Every structure is written in C-alpha cells, then in structure tokens.
Amino acid sequence: MDITLLGTGAPAGLPRPDCSCAACATALGPDARAATAVLVDGSLLLDLTPGAAFAAARAGHSLGGVRQVLLSHPHDGPAVEVPAGLPQPGRVPDGRELALLTGHRVRAVAMDAGGTGYAVTGPDGQRLLYLPPGGAPAGLGKAAESYDMLLADVVGRPDALARLRAVGSVGPTTDVLAVHLDHDVPPGAELRRRLAAAGARAVPDGTTLVVGVYEDVPDVPRRTLVLGGARSGKSVEAERRLETFPDVLYVATGGTRGGDTEWAARVAAHRERRPGSWRTTETTDLVPLLAEDGPPLLVDCLSLWLTDVMDRVGAWDDAEWAGGGEKELRERVRELASAVRTTRRTVVAVSNEVGSGIVPATASGRRYRDELGRLNAAFGAECEQVLLVVAGQALVLRG
Numbered sequence: 576m577d578i579t580l581l582g583t584g585a586p587a588g589l590p591r592p593d594c595s596c597a598a599c600a601t602a603l604g605p606d607a608r609a610a611t612a613v614l615v616d617g618s619l620l621l622d623l624t625p626g627a628a629f630a631a632a633r634a635g636h637s638l639g640g641v642r643q644v645l646l647s648h649p650h651d652g653p654a655v656e657v658p659a660g661l662p663q664p665g666r667v668p669d670g671r672e673l674a675l676l677t678g679h680r681v682r683a684v685a686m687d688a689g690g691t692g693y694a695v696t697g698p699d700g701q702r703l704l705y706l707p708p709g710g711a712p713a714g715l716g717k718a719a720e721s722y723d724m725l726l727a728d729v730v731g732r733p734d735a736l737a738r739l740r741a742v743g744s745v746g747p748t749t750d751v752l753a754v755h756l757d758h759d760v761p762p763g764a765e766l767r768r769r770l771a772a773a774g775a776r777a778v779p780d781g782t783t784l785v786v787g788v789y790e791d792v793p794d795v796p797r798r799t800l801v802l803g804g805a806r807s808g809k810s811v812e813a814e815r816r817l818e819t820f821p822d823v824l825y826v827a828t829g830g831t832r833g834g835d836t837e838w839a840a841r842v843a844a845h846r847e848r849r850p851g852s853w854r855t856t857e858t859t860d861l862v863p864l865l866a867e868d869g870p871p872l873l874v875d876c877l878s879l880w881l882t883d884v885m886d887r888v889g890a891w892d893d894a895e896w897a898g899g900g901e902k903e904l905r906e907r908v909r910e911l912a913s914a915v916r917t918t919r920r921t922v923v924a925v926s927n928e929v930g931s932g933i934v935p936a937t938a939s940g941r942r943y944r945d946e947l948g949r950l951n952a953a954f955g956a957e958c959e960q961v962l963l964v965v966a967g968q969a970l971v972l973r974g
Contacts, residue, residue, distance in 0.1 A: 576679075576697030576786040578615050578724070581630035583780055584608030585757035586648065586708060598758035605779040606762035611754040613705060613726060615695060618677040620644045620661075621705050628658045634781040643675055647707035649689030666691055686710035694720065701786040704744070708755035711735030712744075719744045723787040729753040729775045730760055733818040734850055736773065741821035741852070750790050751775040768971065772796070773819040796960040796974055797921050802928040802951060803964035810875055812964050813925045820921070822870035823853045826861065828879040859883040865914035865922065877926035880911075881943070881950050890946070891939045908950055915957040926951050928963065 582588075589608040590599030602608070610624040614631060617640045624630075631638050644657075644664040657663060667673050667683035669691065674680050678698030683691050690707030697703070702720065706712070706727040711734060719742040727735055730753060739745040753766075753775050760766050770776055774795045778784070799816060803809030817823045853873075858864075859880050864872060874880075888903040889895030915922065930948045935941045955961045960974030 576616055576695075576699065576701040576703065577783055578613055578703065578726075578786060579631070579634050579636055579783045580726075580752075580754070580778060580780060581612040581614055581627050581634065582609030582624055583611055583752075583754045583756055583777065585755050586610050587757075589756055589758060589762070591758060594758065596758050598761045602758070602762045606766075608756055608780055611708070611726075613754075614638070614641070615679065615703070616677065616697070618642050619675065619679055619681070619695065621693060621695075622647055623655050623657065623661075623664045625655055628661075630780065634783065636783075642677060643673070643681075645681065645691075645693060647691050647693060647705065649707065649709075667693070685713045687713040694722070697786065703786050704739075706732075706735060711738055715739070715742045715744070721746060722749055724750045724752065724784070726752050726754045728755040729770060729773060729819065730756060730766075733773065733815075734852075736775070736819040737821045737850065737852065740819070748789070750784070750786075750788075752784075753777045768969070769815065772816045775819070795921070796958070798915060798918070798958040799923045799960045799962065799974075800951070800955045800958045801923065801925050801962045801964060801969075802955075802972075803925075804928055804932075807964045808967035809925050809927075809964040811967075812962065812969050813873055813875065813923045816923050817871050817873055817921075818850060820871050821852055823850070824864075824870055824872050825853050825855045826864065826872055826874045827855060827857045828859045828861075828874065828876060828883065829857075862910055862914045865911075865918040865920065868919055871921035871923070874922065874924040877924055877950060877954060878929075878947055881947055884908075885943065885946065890942060893938065896942070904946065908946075908953055911950075912953040912957055915954060924954060924958075926954070 588610055590602040609626060609630060612624040612627050613621040614636060617636060620641045623644050628638050638658060638661055641661055644662050646664050646666050669683050669685040672680060672682040680696045682694045684694055686692055688710050690710045692706045692712060695703040702722045703724045704722045708728050709731055711732050715738055721744055725745055729736055751774055753770050760769055766777060801809050801813045884904060884907050888900040890900045890904055929944050935944055961972040963970045963972050
C-alpha cells in the first residue's frame with residue numbers, strides 16, 4: 576500500500592497566513608507545509624484540502640483514480656471546491672467499516688476530541704491509522720489492532736501516541752509520522768530532534784511512502800541527561816522526551832519539605848504538567864530502580880540526589896570530609912554511574928549546571944559545585960544523549 580502525503584501541515588498550513596512568529600518565518604522550502612491530505616494507492620483520499628489536485632500533480636500523481644474522499648476533521652472546514660471527477664467528500668460513522676472496490680477496507684475510529692480517525696487495511700493486509708488534528712483514539716482496549724504506519728498529530732497530542740503504545744497498537748516496527756504540523760515547534764532541526772525523541776519523524780509534502788516497509792528512523796536514546804540552569808526549561812525538556820510513552824515512573828528526589836510553601840508550589844506545578852498515566856515515587860535510592868526492569872524512569876533531579884548523599888556522608892564538615900566522607904561520596908557516584916551503564920530501562924535524568932556562575936563564597940558551596948560537576952560528567956559519560964538547555968532551547972552536547 577502506497578501513500579502520498581499531499582500536505583503535512585495544520586489546517587491553516589505552515590507558515591500560517593499573516594503570522595509573524597519565528598517558526599512561521601523560518602518555515603521555508605521543504606519546511607513549508609500545506610494542510611494535511613493523504614492519497615492512498617491513488618484511489619482513496621483522506622481529507623480534501625485547497626490545492627490538493629496541484630499537490631498531487633507536483634508529486635507525480637493524479638486524483639483521477641480517486642473513488643472515495645473521506646473527511647477527518649472535527650468539522651467539515653471551509654468550503655473547498657471539489658475538482659471535476661472527484662467524488663463528493665463524506666465521513667464514515669464511528670465504528671462503521673467501508674469496503675472499497677479497490678480491495679481497501681476503511682474503519683472509522685472514534686476520537687476523544689471530535690473528528691474521525693480512519694484505520695485503512697490495504698489489499699495485501701498492510702494497516703494504516705490516520706488521526707485528525709488534535710485527536711486521540713477513544714475507548715482503546717488491550718485487544719486493539721496493531722498498525723504498520725501511524726499518521727498523527729504527534730506534536731499536538733503526544734498522549735495519543737502513548738495510548739496507542741500502551742495497548743500495543745504502535746510497536747517498535749510501526750512507522751510513526753507526524754502530520755498536522757503547526758508553528759508550535761520551530762521547523763527544521765528542532766522539529767526533527769523532538770520527533771526522534773518520540774520515535775517519530777516528519778517528511779516533506781509530496782513524499783510517497785510504502786506502508787510496511789522498514790524506514791531508518793533514529794532509535795530513541797535509552798539514557799539521556801538533561802542539564803540546565805535555574806528555570807532554563809530543563810525539566811520541561813525532560814518531560815517532553817517521555818510524553819509519548821505510557822507508564823512512566825517519575826522519580827522525585829527532592830521530597831516534600833513539609834512547611835515550605837514555595838517548594839510545595841514548585842512540586843504542584845510539576846505534577847500538573849505531567850500526564851495522568853505517569854506514576855510518582857519520592858526517593859533518592861536510584862540504584863535499585865535502575866537495576867529493575869520496568870517502564871521508563873524520569874529522575875528529577877541529580878543535584879538533589881547529590882545533596883542527600885553529601886548530607887549522609889558528612890560532606891559539609893571539613894573534618895568528616897577529610898576523614899572518609901570524600902571517599903564514600905566518590906563510591907556512591909561510582910555505584911550510580913555503574914547502575915546507569917548496566918540498566919535496561921529507558922532513563923531521562925535532570926541535573927543543574929552550576930559551574931558557569933559565580934564562585935561560591937564558602938568552602939562547602941565550592942565543594943558542592945565541584946562534586947555536582949563531577950557527578951554530571953560521570954552520569955553523562957554513560958548516556959547516549961546529553962542536552963544542555965539554555966533559555967528554553969535544547970543544545971545537543973552528545974548523541
């Protein structure tokens with residue numbers, strides 16, 4: 576089953592008309608995208624958009640063989656002139672299946688936010704799932720069908736991908752393509768980086784793909800360290816890297832700090848940002864968690880882990896530090912680095928980057944700064960990817 580992506584952008588396209596944002600200003604050439612429309616084997620058109628006939632011609636195809644046009648959006652959208660010879664666009668009721676003379680079967684999938692998704696089975700059995708902008712499948716069960724390709728709003732609804740992964744509809748061999756792309760993420764390298772972290776990709780308008788054929792998509796890094804200064808956006812970046820995966824275990828190393836209202840507000844803000852399917856545990860005992868099999872871990876953050884360990888070994892007292900505290904701390908860091916090296920889990924860890932600021936005025940402050948730098952270096956050495964977040968922008972240092 577061949578599909579041609581006549582457009583891969585949001586309903587208004589990218590760049591949006593009359594929008595002067597930075598993402599729209601740089602959405603040029605292959606990063607410019609018309610509204611998403613998909614031509615399946617030249618006979619089925621998913622979403623009729625302005626200019627679809629010209630887009631097909633540019634891609635070397637014709638709409639003359641189209642026998643069915645189906646709409647997916649929550650509403651039928653602005654009036655679009657139906658090219659001569661093209662069937663009138665329609666919509667399949669949720670749960671109903673449509674059999675085409677070409678041998679394709681199309682089943683309408685109910686959405687949680689309006690619109691209609693379409694599960695398309697080709698004559699040879701390949702399976703494609705196409706979701707509308709802003710939508711995720713509703714009522715998924717463990718017996719959900721698996722798909723060879725997924726076309727979805729990965730950027731706008733990452734939880735849709737997480738739900739499909741949770742029930743096995745999307746597996747390691749599923750080709751996940753981001754469509755309905757809007758100006759929420761800068762195009763080009765930044766878009767590719769974010770999608771690669773989710774195990775997804777984007778292609779230019781006019782691309783023809785074969786459903787079921789293996790594509791060389793970058794593997795999702797199994798171990799990632801996200802560094803950054805205060806309020807740099809490092810925690811948001813770390814959470815974003817796992818938002819398309821179900822059953823994430825969020826490891827909070829800071830505890831509750833009873834009576835500290837400012838700290839409570841920080842914790843609440845983090846919790847509200849996280850998907851509801853994630854679980855949370857408050858601990859600094861990271862080595863056993865890394866040794867266990869299980870869902871992905873998000874550790875936030877290593878700097879608080881270090882604070883706890885330095886408390887335990889008496890690192891703040893010069894005499895205790897010289898009398899064995901330093902040696903014990905080094906051993907704890909080695910144990911943690913070894914656990915990261917041998918873990919089978921996907922891990923994203925957050926840590927502060929404090930070595931570029933003012934030199935602390937106290938010996939204990941300088942000790943903490945130095946030991947955090949050593950910890951970050953040891954942990955990062957065991958990671959496939961290391962990022963530095965500055966002003967909300969992630970810079971790839973490794974991977």
